[in-house]
Amino acid sequence: MSAAPPDNDVLWARGIVKSHQGTPALRDVSIAVREGEVLAITGARGSGKSTLIGCLCALLPVDSGEVWFNSSPVHTLSRAGREKLRRDRFGFVGSQPQLVPELTARENVALPLLLAGSGHKAAYGAADDWLERLDVTDCAKRRPTELIQSQRQRIAVARALAPLPRVVFADDPTAPLHREAQDQVLRILTSAARSHQLTLVLATHDPELAKYADRTVALVDGRTPAPATPVRRAAVPAGH
Numbered sequence: 348m349s350a351a352p353p354d355n356d357v358l359w360a361r362g363i364v365k366s367h368q369g370t371p372a373l374r375d376v377s378i379a380v381r382e383g384e385v386l387a388i389t390g391a392r393g394s395g396k397s398t399l400i401g402c403l404c405a406l407l408p409v410d411s412g413e414v415w416f417n418s419s420p421v422h423t424l425s426r427a428g429r430e431k432l433r434r435d436r437f438g439f440v441g442s443q444p445q446l447v448p449e450l451t452a453r454e455n456v457a458l459p460l461l462l463a464g465s466g467h468k469a470a471y472g473a474a475d476d477w478l479e480r481l482d483v484t485d486c487a488k489r490r491p492t493e494l495i496q497s498q499r500q501r502i503a504v505a506r507a508l509a510p511l512p513r514v515v516f517a518d519d520p521t522a523p524l525h526r527e528a529q530d531q532v533l534r535i536l537t538s539a540a541r542s543h544q545l546t547l548v549l550a551t552h553d554p555e556l557a558k559y560a561d562r563t564v565a566l567v568d569g570r571t572p573a574p575a576t577p578v579r580r581a582a583v584p585a586g587h
């Protein structure tokens with residue numbers, strides 16, 4: 348029987364193995380993410396960052412190993428259970444902002460709140476607040492095709508943060524942006540996460556961008572060879 352993870356880790360995974368159609372992506376990954384921290388997962392292209400994020404955010408089922416969120420097992424959830432967890436507790440920003448093209452920026456940001464049952468006024472009020480925090484209020488009434496890439500990515504960040512998820516996953520969120528826009532978006536993303544006590548898991552292939560994180564875990568070829576901080580094991584009661 349496996350022991351439950353420590354209470355102060357919002358996410359905790361042990362011995363994750365995951366392949367894509369027979370290609371190993373994660374070979375034995377253990378990782379702990381503390382409540383409220385900004386954790387960077389770094390590694391070269393193909394090292395397994397997206398796969399690890401996918402396993403932690405309940406998008407991908409693991410082949411073996413354990414993933415826990417808030418002391419509840421994720422690895423035993425059904426597909427529907429994983430979808431519900433993602434919808435209710437997690438926010439996601441990818442490297443390409445996947446906005447709904449028919450909706451304005453404001454409507455895109457309000458959408459997850461409306462889908463989660465918020466009233467119209469509350470959802471649009473939150474959308475306006477987040478557009479302002481991300482400095483894109485002037486984009487509110489425009490559709491994604493009328494915006495430049497860095498504006499679209501800010502809208503995607505606003506949409507991920509507006510429902511105040513417990514954990515925000517950002518998978519190379521600034522990959523298509525030039526350096527100045529990368530710094531701006533990451534500064535805003537990490538400071539918004541910190542000021543709202545959200546946990547942020549940020550994958551980046553650029554070690555330079557890990558400076559925005561509190562802690563870094565490096566992935567090499569699907570493994571975490573030298574974690575910056577050793578994964579703490581759950582205490583085993585005396586006599587077991």
Ligand SMILES: Nc1ncnc2c1ncn2[C@@H]1O[C@H](COP(=O)(O)OP(=O)(O)OP(=O)(O)O)[C@@H](O)[C@H]1O
Nearest residue numbers: 367370371372391392393394395396397398399552
């Ligand atoms: N859907 C898939 N089908 C087959 N192989 C995949 C798939 N997704 C990932 N892989 C393989 O799994 C390994 C890890 O890929 P992954 O995308 O997790 O790495 P990454 O570090 O996020 O890379 P990148 O920085 O390029 O996004 C790579 O060898 C990749 O080719």
